[in-house]
Amino acid sequence: MIETQDLGKQFHDFMAVDGVNLSVQPGQILALLGQNGAGKTTTVRMLTALLQPSRGWARVAGYDVVKKGHDVRASVGVLTEQHGLYMRMTAIEYLDFFGQVYSLSPSARKMRSENLLDYFGLAEAAKRRIGEYSKGMRQKLALARAMMHEPGVLLLDEPTSAMDPESARLVRDEIARLKSSSRTIVICSHNLTEVEALADKIAIIYRGRILIQGSLDELKRQVLGAPEYEIKFAEAWDARGVQLPHGVETVSVTPTSLKVRVEAPGDANPQLLKSLSTVSAPLLAFQEETRTLEQVYLKVMAEAKGREYVQ
Amino acid sequence: MSSKLRPVLLVAWRELRDQLRDWRVLMPMVILTLSFPFLMNEFAKQTVDFLNQFNANLIIDRLVPFSIMIIGFFPITISLVVALESFVGEKERGTIEPLLSAPFDDWQLYFGKLLVGVATPLIASYLSIGLYLIMVSRQGIALPSFSVMVQLLLLTTAHAVLMVSAAIVISVQSTSVKAANLLASFVVIPVAILMQGEAVMLFWGNEQVLWLAVVGVLIIALLLIRVGIAHFQREYLLGREIDTLNFHWMWRTFWRNFIGGAASLWDWYGRVLRDSLRRILPALAFTLLIAGVSAWLSYAWVMDNVSDTISKASPESLSRFEESLGELPDLSSLDGKLNASFLFLNNTRAVAVIFLVGMFSFSVLGVLIYMLNIGLIGGLYALFELLGLQPLPLFMAGVAPHGIFELPALMIGSAVVLYIGAAIVTPQTGKSMGEVILELMADWAKLFIGLVVPLLAIAAVIEAYITPGILLSVIGAG
Incomplete structure (x- = not known):
C-alpha cells in the first residue's frame, strides 16, 4: 500500500510538490492527473525513494521512503517516463539483467521473462536488439521490466502511450489483473478514458498541490454536481400537474423533453418515473446525461487557473 | 559479503557487455592498443640508433621504461570516454532512472561503474605493454629490471584509477555528456603533467622517489573515489537538466554563508566567525601536531645531514663557507628597512597560496607548503646550533615577537584548508557538490578576512618596526 502525509519537495526556490496526502490500498488503482510539470513525476520519484521529500512522509509497501529506500525500491516496479532501455541488449538479456537486479533465481528469470514476452507479443522479437524495436514494442518491454519481479506496488507513468489499440488493451487487461491480485497501483496518465476505465481513485494535481481526489463518481458529483437525467417524450407534453419528488430539480423544459437534476438517484428515480x-x-x-472525467478535469483546472488569475 | 558485491559485478558486467558491442569505443581502443606499441618500438629503435652515435647509454637504458609508461597511458585516455559517460551518458539516454530505481546501494552502483571504468583501460594498457615488451625482447634490447617493471605496472594502474575515478566524479556531477567531455581536460592535462614529472624521475633513475609517486597517485585516486561516493546522490542525477552557470545563486549561497545572518560586525565576530572557528578546531589541533612534527623533522635532518657534511667537508670548502658567511648582509642594516606592507602582502600571499593549492589537492599540497614553512623554523634552529650560536634567545628575539601573531594566522589558514579537504570527502546529505564547495569557500573567507588578515597585519607591523630592534639588542648584548 501507499500512504503519504503532507509530502512536499522543494528544488531551490521551486515547490514541485506541496503537501500531498495520498492513501492507496492493495487492490486499488490511483490515477494521478495533471498538466506536464504539475508534480506527478516528482511524486512518483519520491514514492520510489529516488528523491528525498523536503517535508512530510511517505510509506510504500510498509517501508518509509527515507529510512528504508533500499526496501522500497525492491518492492516497487516502475515504468518511467522515458523507457530506459539498453538499445544494444536483446529483450531477453534485458529482462534477465533486471531479473538478476531483483535477485530472481535463473529458472524464475527464464520463466518470468518468457511469460511476459509472450503475453506482450514480443516472443518472436525476444532475441532482437532493443534498438530495432518500434516505440510501442519498447513501451511493452519497459512495462514487462516493471512487472518482472512481480512487485507489490506498481508506479506506471503513461503505461499505454505510443501503443496501438490492441496492445493498449492488453496492457489495461494486465493492469486490471494485477489489481485483482491485490497489487497497489499508481498510474500517471493523460489518457482520461483509460483512467476512467481503470482507476478506483483519481487525484488531480496542479502546481504540486492536489486539487481534488476521490472516486470517479465522487469527483463528478463534487465538481459537476448531482447527476442529470433527460426525459424525452414522443410528443408534446404538459408539465402541469406533474409533481417532481423531493430531491429532483428541474434544469430545463422543452415541449418534448425535460431535464432534471437528481440528488439521490437510487431513491428519487423510481418516484420520478x-x-x-x-x-x-x-x-x-429516460437517460442519464453523459458526464466524463474530461469534463471534471477541465472544470477543475479552469477553476484553479481562475483562482490563480484572481490572486 | 559476496551478496553485497554481486550487484557491483552485475552493473559492471552489463556495462562491459554494452561497451564491447559499441564499435565507437571498441575500435579506437583496439587500434591504439595494437598499433601504438609498434609505433613506440620504431621510435625507440630510431632513438637508440641515433643515441648510439654519442654513447648516450644512460638515456638508452631509460628509454624502454619511459616507453612502457607512455604506452600504458594512451589506452587509458581513450577508454576515459567510458568512465566519463558512465552516469551522465545513462542520464542522457534515459536509462539511468530504472537503474537508480533498482534495489542497489549507492556504493554498489558507483563501484560497478568504477570497476568497468578501470578494468577496460587497464586490460588495454597491459596488452599494449605486453606487446611492446615482446617486440623489445626480440630485438635484444635489455628489458627493465623486475622492480622497475613492477613500478611501471603499478604506476599505470595508479594512473588508470586516478583518471577513471576523476572521470566518474565528473560524470556524476555533469548534466550532459558534452559538459563531461569538456571537463575531461581537467583530468588528462594534470595527469600528463604528472607523467612529465614521473618521466624525469624515471630518467633520473631514483626508484625510491618513483615509489613515492606511485603511493602519492594512489592516495589522490582513493581520495577522488571517496569524493565521488560522498557526493553521489540519486536526486542530483535526476534533478539537474541544464548546464548553466547561475552566478546569482552562487553569490547568494556564498554570501548567505559568509554573513551567516549576522546583524552587526560584532555579531559576525562573536557568533558567525566563532562557529567557523569551532568547526575547524580538530583540524587546528592536527595542524599544531603537524607543526611539531615538521619542525622536529627538519631540525633532525639538518642536525644529521648538515653536521655530517661539515665534518666531511674539506678545509677549502669550509673556508669558502666561512667566506660566504662573511658575505651575509649585516643584520644591523635591516633595522627600519623591512617594509610592513611588503611583509604583510608576502605572508598573506603565502596563506592564499596554501588555500589555492589545497583546494585542488584535497588539502595535501596546502599542508605540504605549511609543513615547509614550519620546517624552516626547525631547520634554522638546528643550523644556528651547528654554527655555535645560541638559537633560543635569537628565536625569542627574532621570531617570537611577530610569530605570536604570524604563526597562529598561518595555522588557522592551513587548518581551514585541511578542514575543507576533509569536508569535501565527507558525505553531505541534501546538498550538491557545488553548494558544499561554496559553503566551504565562505568558511575560508570568513576565517581569512576575519582572523588571518588582521593577525598578519599586526605581525607585519611588529616584524617591521619592533622585531629588528629587539633582535639587534639581543645580538648586541650577545
Missing part, C-alpha cells in the same frame, strides 16, 4: 407515468405523452427515453 412514477410521477412521469401520469403524463399523457408517451415516454420515449
Whole structure:
C-alpha cells in the first residue's frame, strides 16, 4: 500500500510538490492527473525513494521512503517516463539483467521473462536488439521490466502511450489483473478514458498541490454536481400537474423533453418515473446525461487557473 | 559479503557487455592498443640508433621504461570516454532512472561503474605493454629490471584509477555528456603533467622517489573515489537538466554563508566567525601536531645531514663557507628597512597560496607548503646550533615577537584548508557538490578576512618596526 502525509519537495526556490496526502490500498488503482510539470513525476520519484521529500512522509509497501529506500525500491516496479532501455541488449538479456537486479533465481528469470514476452507479443522479437524495436514494442518491454519481479506496488507513468489499440488493451487487461491480485497501483496518465476505465481513485494535481481526489463518481458529483437525467417524450407534453419528488430539480423544459437534476438517484428515480407515468405523452427515453472525467478535469483546472488569475 | 558485491559485478558486467558491442569505443581502443606499441618500438629503435652515435647509454637504458609508461597511458585516455559517460551518458539516454530505481546501494552502483571504468583501460594498457615488451625482447634490447617493471605496472594502474575515478566524479556531477567531455581536460592535462614529472624521475633513475609517486597517485585516486561516493546522490542525477552557470545563486549561497545572518560586525565576530572557528578546531589541533612534527623533522635532518657534511667537508670548502658567511648582509642594516606592507602582502600571499593549492589537492599540497614553512623554523634552529650560536634567545628575539601573531594566522589558514579537504570527502546529505564547495569557500573567507588578515597585519607591523630592534639588542648584548 501507499500512504503519504503532507509530502512536499522543494528544488531551490521551486515547490514541485506541496503537501500531498495520498492513501492507496492493495487492490486499488490511483490515477494521478495533471498538466506536464504539475508534480506527478516528482511524486512518483519520491514514492520510489529516488528523491528525498523536503517535508512530510511517505510509506510504500510498509517501508518509509527515507529510512528504508533500499526496501522500497525492491518492492516497487516502475515504468518511467522515458523507457530506459539498453538499445544494444536483446529483450531477453534485458529482462534477465533486471531479473538478476531483483535477485530472481535463473529458472524464475527464464520463466518470468518468457511469460511476459509472450503475453506482450514480443516472443518472436525476444532475441532482437532493443534498438530495432518500434516505440510501442519498447513501451511493452519497459512495462514487462516493471512487472518482472512481480512487485507489490506498481508506479506506471503513461503505461499505454505510443501503443496501438490492441496492445493498449492488453496492457489495461494486465493492469486490471494485477489489481485483482491485490497489487497497489499508481498510474500517471493523460489518457482520461483509460483512467476512467481503470482507476478506483483519481487525484488531480496542479502546481504540486492536489486539487481534488476521490472516486470517479465522487469527483463528478463534487465538481459537476448531482447527476442529470433527460426525459424525452414522443410528443408534446404538459408539465402541469406533474409533481417532481423531493430531491429532483428541474434544469430545463422543452415541449418534448425535460431535464432534471437528481440528488439521490437510487431513491428519487423510481418516484420520478412514477410521477412521469401520469403524463399523457408517451415516454420515449429516460437517460442519464453523459458526464466524463474530461469534463471534471477541465472544470477543475479552469477553476484553479481562475483562482490563480484572481490572486 | 559476496551478496553485497554481486550487484557491483552485475552493473559492471552489463556495462562491459554494452561497451564491447559499441564499435565507437571498441575500435579506437583496439587500434591504439595494437598499433601504438609498434609505433613506440620504431621510435625507440630510431632513438637508440641515433643515441648510439654519442654513447648516450644512460638515456638508452631509460628509454624502454619511459616507453612502457607512455604506452600504458594512451589506452587509458581513450577508454576515459567510458568512465566519463558512465552516469551522465545513462542520464542522457534515459536509462539511468530504472537503474537508480533498482534495489542497489549507492556504493554498489558507483563501484560497478568504477570497476568497468578501470578494468577496460587497464586490460588495454597491459596488452599494449605486453606487446611492446615482446617486440623489445626480440630485438635484444635489455628489458627493465623486475622492480622497475613492477613500478611501471603499478604506476599505470595508479594512473588508470586516478583518471577513471576523476572521470566518474565528473560524470556524476555533469548534466550532459558534452559538459563531461569538456571537463575531461581537467583530468588528462594534470595527469600528463604528472607523467612529465614521473618521466624525469624515471630518467633520473631514483626508484625510491618513483615509489613515492606511485603511493602519492594512489592516495589522490582513493581520495577522488571517496569524493565521488560522498557526493553521489540519486536526486542530483535526476534533478539537474541544464548546464548553466547561475552566478546569482552562487553569490547568494556564498554570501548567505559568509554573513551567516549576522546583524552587526560584532555579531559576525562573536557568533558567525566563532562557529567557523569551532568547526575547524580538530583540524587546528592536527595542524599544531603537524607543526611539531615538521619542525622536529627538519631540525633532525639538518642536525644529521648538515653536521655530517661539515665534518666531511674539506678545509677549502669550509673556508669558502666561512667566506660566504662573511658575505651575509649585516643584520644591523635591516633595522627600519623591512617594509610592513611588503611583509604583510608576502605572508598573506603565502596563506592564499596554501588555500589555492589545497583546494585542488584535497588539502595535501596546502599542508605540504605549511609543513615547509614550519620546517624552516626547525631547520634554522638546528643550523644556528651547528654554527655555535645560541638559537633560543635569537628565536625569542627574532621570531617570537611577530610569530605570536604570524604563526597562529598561518595555522588557522592551513587548518581551514585541511578542514575543507576533509569536508569535501565527507558525505553531505541534501546538498550538491557545488553548494558544499561554496559553503566551504565562505568558511575560508570568513576565517581569512576575519582572523588571518588582521593577525598578519599586526605581525607585519611588529616584524617591521619592533622585531629588528629587539633582535639587534639581543645580538648586541650577545
